[in-house]
Amino acid sequence: MQMPQPNAGVISRKRRIVERLRDVLPADAVIEDESETRAYECDALTAYRCPPLAVVLPSTTAEVSDVLRICHEEGVPVVPRGSGTSLAGGALPTADCVLLGVARMTGVLETDYDNRFVRVQTGRTNLSVTGAVEADDFFYAPDPSSQLACAIAGNIAMNSGGAHCLKYGVTTNNLLGVTMVAMDGTIMEIGGAHLDAGGYDLLGVICGSEGQLGVVTEATLRILRKPEGARPVLMGFDSSEVAGACVSDIIKAGVLPVAIEFMDRPCIEACEAFAKAGYPMCEALLIVEVEGSPAEIDEQLGKITTIARRHDPVELREAKDADEAGRIWLGRKSAFGAMGQINDYMCLDGTIPVSELPYVLRRIGEMSKEFGLGVANVFHAGDGNMHPLILFNANQEGQLELCEAFGAEILKLCVEVGGCLTGEHGVGIEKRDLMHDQYDAADLEAQMAVKDVFDPKWLLNPAKVFPLDASDARRVVPVAAE
Amino acid sequence: MRVESEAELAEAVAGATGPLTIRGGGTRGLGASQGAVLETGGLSGITLYEPGALTVVVRAGTPLDEIEQALAAENQRLAFEPMDHRPLLGTNGTPTIGGVVAANVSGPRRIQAGACRDFMLGVRFVDGSGTVIKNGGRVMKNVTGYDLVKLMTGSRGTLGVLTEVSLKVLPRPETQACVVLDGLGDEAAVAAMARALGSPFEVTGAAHFPRGADGQPVTMLRIEGFEKSVSYRAGRLRDMFGGQAVRVDDDPDSVAASWLAVRDVQALAGREGDVWRISCKPSDGPALAARLSAEAHHFDWGGGLIWALLPVGTDARARLGEFRGHATRVRGTGDAPALQPEPGPLAALSDGLRTRFDPRGILNPGLMTA
Numbered sequence: 068m069q070m071p072q073p074n075a076g077v078i079s080r081k082r083r084i085v086e087r088l089r090d091v092l093p094a095d096a097v098i099e100d101e102s103e104t105r106a107y108e109c110d111a112l113t114a115y116r117c118p119p120l121a122v123v124l125p126s127t128t129a130e131v132s133d134v135l136r137i138c139h140e141e142g143v144p145v146v147p148r149g150s151g152t153s154l155a156g157g158a159l160p161t162a163d164c165v166l167l168g169v170a171r172m173t174g175v176l177e178t179d180y181d182n183r184f185v186r187v188q189t190g191r192t193n194l195s196v197t198g199a200v201e202a203d204d205f206f207y208a209p210d211p212s213s214q215l216a217c218a219i220a221g222n223i224a225m226n227s228g229g230a231h232c233l234k235y236g237v238t239t240n241n242l243l244g245v246t247m248v249a250m251d252g253t254i255m256e257i258g259g260a261h262l263d264a265g266g267y268d269l270l271g272v273i274c275g276s277e278g279q280l281g282v283v284t285e286a287t288l289r290i291l292r293k294p295e296g297a298r299p300v301l302m303g304f305d306s307s308e309v310a311g312a313c314v315s316d317i318i319k320a321g322v323l324p325v326a327i328e329f330m331d332r333p334c335i336e337a338c339e340a341f342a343k344a345g346y347p348m349c350e351a352l353l354i355v356e357v358e359g360s361p362a363e364i365d366e367q368l369g370k371i372t373t374i375a376r377r378h379d380p381v382e383l384r385e386a387k388d389a390d391e392a393g394r395i396w397l398g399r400k401s402a403f404g405a406m407g408q409i410n411d412y413m414c415l416d417g418t419i420p421v422s423e424l425p426y427v428l429r430r431i432g433e434m435s436k437e438f439g440l441g442v443a444n445v446f447h448a449g450d451g452n453m454h455p456l457i458l459f460n461a462n463q464e465g466q467l468e469l470c471e472a473f474g475a476e477i478l479k480l481c482v483e484v485g486g487c488l489t490g491e492h493g494v495g496i497e498k499r500d501l502m503h504d505q506y507d508a509a510d511l512e513a514q515m516a517v518k519d520v521f522d523p524k525w526l527l528n529p530a531k532v533f534p535l536d537a538s539d540a541r542r543v544v545p546v547a548a549e
Numbered sequence: 550m551r552v553e554s555e556a557e558l559a560e561a562v563a564g565a566t567g568p569l570t571i572r573g574g575g576t577r578g579l580g581a582s583q584g585a586v587l588e589t590g591g592l593s594g595i596t597l598y599e600p601g602a603l604t605v606v607v608r609a610g611t612p613l614d615e616i617e618q619a620l621a622a623e624n625q626r627l628a629f630e631p632m633d634h635r636p637l638l639g640t641n642g643t644p645t646i647g648g649v650v651a652a653n654v655s656g657p658r659r660i661q662a663g664a665c666r667d668f669m670l671g672v673r674f675v676d677g678s679g680t681v682i683k684n685g686g687r688v689m690k691n692v693t694g695y696d697l698v699k700l701m702t703g704s705r706g707t708l709g710v711l712t713e714v715s716l717k718v719l720p721r722p723e724t725q726a727c728v729v730l731d732g733l734g735d736e737a738a739v740a741a742m743a744r745a746l747g748s749p750f751e752v753t754g755a756a757h758f759p760r761g762a763d764g765q766p767v768t769m770l771r772i773e774g775f776e777k778s779v780s781y782r783a784g785r786l787r788d789m790f791g792g793q794a795v796r797v798d799d800d801p802d803s804v805a806a807s808w809l810a811v812r813d814v815q816a817l818a819g820r821e822g823d824v825w826r827i828s829c830k831p832s833d834g835p836a837l838a839a840r841l842s843a844e845a846h847h848f849d850w851g852g853g854l855i856w857a858l859l860p861v862g863t864d865a866r867a868r869l870g871e872f873r874g875h876a877t878r879v880r881g882t883g884d885a886p887a888l889q890p891e892p893g894p895l896a897a898l899s900d901g902l903r904t905r906f907d908p909r910g911i912l913n914p915g916l917m918t919a
């Protein structure tokens with residue numbers, strides 16, 4: 068993975084930059100010693116590391132504004148960071164950057180049940196947003212598997228999804244407003260407690276912009292009343308084709324489950340060995356969850372199991388109680404952990420049209436043989452967001468590169484069948500250079516034009532999202548000498 | 550000028566020597582645009598529909614009717630419930646999907662299911678220089694690059710001319726019912742709607758009319774889904790409001806007709822005056838309505854959307870004063886701009902975007918600023 072040459076001029080001015088930052092922040096909020104900046108050298112894409120020039124941990128929007136204004140004046144790139152759980156290298160620093168972490172900004176600013184929103188500082192973790200309202204039976208719907216750790220800041224930047232987004236949508240569908248600081252320090256309010264934009268949908272383009280348009284410090288999030296109950300059903304099938312057809316039939320029948328999760332045999336085997344959830348050994352397993360009152364759940368599950376029976380399932384297990392429901396989810400929820408136990412793995416995130424599932428799984432199987440690397444598939448079947456896990460040995464010379472090459476082929480396949488490179492993890496550095504496969508030059512140019520407007524000097528998280536060759540001319544900004 | 554293909558459209562825009570008014574069906578009466586008319590009706594047809602994947606891809610000039618019929622045949626629908634502006638604006642013509650998307654037209658179900666923008670999966674458009682650009686795609690989860698799909702939705706053709714859009718669709722529910730509360734004042738009605746929307750019973754519409762059909766206040770809460778579930782939830786909601794004047798309309802046809810009237814703002818159709826639409830925090834609704842002291846007003850979106858009829862030429866914003874949200878003049882003319890002016894920093898971003906996507910300023914000039 069290539070990163071641009073760090074700006075030597077900026078690095079040579081480190082002293083002065085750090086001093087200026089110290090002028091506007093409390094002493095413990097500016098970190099420059101390399102033994103400490105190392106803690107921020109990577110996100111969850113740990114194969115790539117680079118300590119930043121300095122780290123700042125502001126506590127208020129005003130402090131964020133001061134930091135950005137100074138960095139803007141000094142021509143210093145800024146990499147925003149939430150909790151550093153990005154799987155795409157979105158929060159990877161460069162040697163010439165100030166890493167701006169919002170981890171100290173965790174407050175709940177306003178809770179409004181009448182209008183069904185909370186306003187939080189964006190360093191707050193996803194799960195603790197729900198934590199702040201669940202005693203009153205409300206919740207924040209987007210639920211990435213990393214929700215214990217990841218921050219709302221990163222969720223907004225990546226437009227993160229989760230297992231329940233089939234019904235509730237992803238971050239962008241649950242975000243009502245933000246306080247954002249532009250690279251020059253300007254503080255702006257976009258959206259709020261009302262439901263639509265008066266002008267252009269700037270909020271819509273900010274969400275998912277991977278920290279390249281501004282630093283989001285506060286967010287107004289839609290909260291929902293908890294459903295009366297939820298219950299999953301587990302079904303096993305002889306082939307992924309049949310499982311795919313079953314998903315499609317469920318959806319066509321007008322039932323809209325909150326989640327439809329899919330696992331293939333390698334994944335089932337690993338989860339079983341790890342979590343002993345009692346999964347059947349078969350080619351494809353679906354977990355389908357519905358919500359409502361007990362009678363409503365019965366009615367929906369009745370419809371779903373009737374459809375499933377038409378597809379000759381090898382196993383059909385309806386949860387009778389919370390305990391059984393827990394066991395059905397246990398394996399799925401430990402899928403990543405299970406994989407981590409047996410191997411190093413790389414988690415992909417392409418999306419495909421649901422109808423292409425059998426073909427794509429077959430091709431992945433073939434490629435797995437060609438590359439000599441195992442793959443396990445677990446994914447959100449209702450919306451076609453796949454997570455193939457490629458297994459490799461990081462300690463063996465050349466395996467990471469082989470794994471990346473295999474991953475790139477899978478993602479190109481996703482694009483080829485009408486899907487996309489990333490459904491919820493974002494582009495970051497990981498998929499940056501594959502963007503040419505999905506978008507023409509004009510398509511990329513239009514996206515970069517948006518960055519030009521928000522961040523004319525291209526100082527915010529500049530080496531991400533766009534292929535380096537496409538963004539080169541913009542990133543090479545003349546920096547004033549001292 | 551009427552174009553029949555994306556390539557023709559790109560050529561027409563590239564070769565334009567002056568402003569263009571982009572027209573789909575011409576039913577939305579979007580402000581006073583100027584210049585040669587560019588009709589998109591020739592770009593018509595459903596290019597892909599996969600009911601099992603809940604996705605449809607259509608050319609921008611496709612009549613909305615044609616799409617809704619195709620979806621209905623598979624028991625699906627556009628869940629954001631786009632309003633038909635014809636009754637309110639007194640326009641004729643055939644609404645197209647491009648017009649719906651360009652204005653982010655979203656009906657009563659917006660509070661639960663989302664707006665048009667929430668169902669948009671992908672766009673193809675021609676920018677002001679005549680370049681064809683695509684963004685998003687046809688899959689439900691996609692974070693590949695910036696979300697220009699949302700930026701284009703609601704941009705009223707000022708950033709580009711839509712040629713094709715992909716949308717997420719949803720199952721059409723088996724039936725619907727309406728829980729009706731009688732006699733509530735604005736404050737009490739908005740509070741009641743907040744209670745209902747904060748319940749687990751999935752209310753998909755919450756509207757209040759200070760003067761309903763019989764001249765008395767009426768508050769409506771809609772429930773949709775499978776039959777047993779609908780009657781269960783309607784019953785639970787009715788019980789929640791025990792002690793008040795509450796009844797359940799469980800005749801699906803009558804419920805459908807009531808909500809069609811809400812969707813299309815039929816209450817203000819054909820009446821003399823300007824029509825304003827105010828988007829606000831729901832609990833601010835009653836106070837803002839009081840400040841408006843309109844000839845007639847009602848609330849949708851649980852109070853977060855106010856429709857108001859004001860004397861011709863009135864500037865609603867002058868009456869509203871400072872508030873969080875925005876006011877749009879949907880019908881009528883006057884000195885006040887139709888759209889709420891944006892605060893400085895946002896206006897600068899909007900101007901910047903317009904200049905980048907339409908450097909010559911020829912696409913529906915003024916539509917996003919006047």
Ligand SMILES: Cc1cc2nc3c(=O)[nH]c(=O)nc-3n(C[C@H](O)[C@H](O)[C@H](O)COP(=O)(O)OP(=O)(O)OC[C@H]3O[C@@H](n4cnc5c(N)ncnc54)[C@H](O)[C@@H]3O)c2cc1C
Nearest residue numbers: 149150151152153157211212218221222224227228278283
């Ligand atoms: C085990 C595991 C499971 C995961 N499961 C899921 C899942 O189910 N669904 C899913 O969608 N993702 C998942 N992820 C990915 C990751 O958790 C999400 O992308 C998450 O939203 C990142 O949040 P973060 O706070 O850690 O952001 P970071 O990693 O710190 O940063 C992510 C991006 O956000 C930008 N950013 C951070 N803060 C700001 C700010 N204040 N303003 C502007 N930009 C900012 C960064 O520059 C970077 O580009 C998973 C990750 C792991 C490790």
